[in-house]
Amino acid sequence: DTEVTQTPKHLVMGMTNKKSLKCEQHMGHRAMYWYKQKAKKPPELMFVYSYEKLSINESVPSRFSPECPNSSLLNLHLHALQPEDSALYLCASSQESGPLEGRNTIYFGEGSWLTVV
Amino acid sequence: AQSVTQLGSHVSVSEGALVLLRCNYSSSVPPYLFWYVQYPNQGLQLLLKYTTGATLVKGINGFEAEFKKSETSFHLTKPSAHMSDAAEYFCAVSLNNDMRFGAGTRLTVKP
Numbered sequence: 001d002t003e004v005t006q007t008p009k010h011l012v013m014g015m016t017n018k019k020s021l022k023c024e025q026h027m028g029h030r031a032m033y034w035y036k037q038k039a040k041k042p043p044e045l046m047f048v049y050s051y052e053k054l055s056i057n058e059s060v061p062s063r064f065s066p067e068c069p070n071s072s073l074l075n076l077h078l079h080a081l082q083p084e085d086s087a088l089y090l091c092a093s094s095q096e097s098g099p100l101e102g103r104n105t106i107y108f109g110e111g112s113w114l115t116v117v
Numbered sequence: 118a119q120s121v122t123q124l125g126s127h128v129s130v131s132e133g134a135l136v137l138l139r140c141n142y143s144s145s146v147p148p149y150l151f152w153y154v155q156y157p158n159q160g161l162q163l164l165l166k167y168t169t170g171a172t173l174v175k176g177i178n179g180f181e182a183e184f185k186k187s188e189t190s191f192h193l194t195k196p197s198a199h200m201s202d203a204a205e206y207f208c209a210v211s212l213n214n215d216m217r218f219g220a221g222t223r224l225t226v227k228p
Contacts, residue, residue: 006160031214042207042218043161050214090160094214104149104168104211110160 004109023091140208
């Protein structure tokens with residue numbers, strides 16, 4: 001069982017809606033990630049948070065707005081999305097200090113399936 | 118920058134046959150290598166990883182992989198395929214929280 005929990009599992013939203021995806025982990029990890037995965041493709045990195053601060057933004061459009069309220073939670077706020085943004089959104093976490101092995105092992109949640117209509 | 122290449126987007130085997138999924142990496146420093154499995158409509162599950170030490174790594178569900186530096190490879194194997202192994206498999210390389218995935222290999226298991 002994954003220790004990274006994502007809600008909701010499925011979300012359908014219109015192009016004018018505002019919605020949020022939520023992610024929670026209780027492994028004490030201080031690095032958290034959002035990935036986007038289109039059908040039959042590998043995950044693509046969107047954002048990385050390190051110690052609750054945004055450290056990597058892979059040139060993601062501003063209609064996606066991440067937030068890290070605390071060390072266990074990660075949100076992805078969605079606004080004015082396009083149909084091509086429909087995908088599986090994966091949250092993940094890893095250690096941010098200590099041995100390199102732990103810092104490079106990333107654990108994924110089950111994902112949130114987003115459909116934009 | 119590090120990267121991985123998975124050879125073969127689709128592999129089909131018979132139940133009970135050997136599973137071999139190929140992955141080659143490119144990295145300027147000793148790599149951290151991973152295999153993830155993704156079952157239909159699910160997230161990614163870590164199968165196994167290579168960091169340092171023993172080059173033959175055993176994972177869950179009877180899978181194992183061998184790190185071969187001379188061949189820059191990290192192929193995934195399982196001696197006997199089971200129907201439940203049908204899934205998408207991703208090889209990945211990571212450095213400083215920057216994980217890069219291969220394109221994925223879809224494994225089909227025939228009865």
